[in-house]
Amino acid sequence: MLLKLIDYLRDRLKMVIRLCYVVLGLLVIYDVTFVDKHAAHTWPEKLPGWWAFFGFVACVLIIILSKWYGHVHWFGGKFQIMSPEDYYDD
Secondary structure, three states, X not given: OHHHHHHHHHHOHHHHHXXXXXXXXXXXXXXXXXXXXXXXXXXXXXXXXHHHHHHHHHHHHHHHHHHHHHHXXXXXXXXXXXXXXXXXXX
16 A cells, blocks of 8 residues: 555656655745744844754754764774775775
8 A cells, every 4th residue: 555655656757856846835835923022032043944944954954964974084094984895805
């Protein structure tokens, strides 16, 4: 049943993307009209969609920094998180 749903959504990918845009737009409209901004502690919190933007940027930075950290060679190349496949062949 779940596989049929995934195939159904995959076949209608443009519809799914448009639906996601509509939901995103409705969430921004909800944020602008109904969410109380009077108790905000800083000026960016008063901007509509601030926390969504902040979360997206933070997620992208975490991914970029994690990939960089995984490829860094520590102590002359002896210690690294993402070792090559032939690491033990030496």
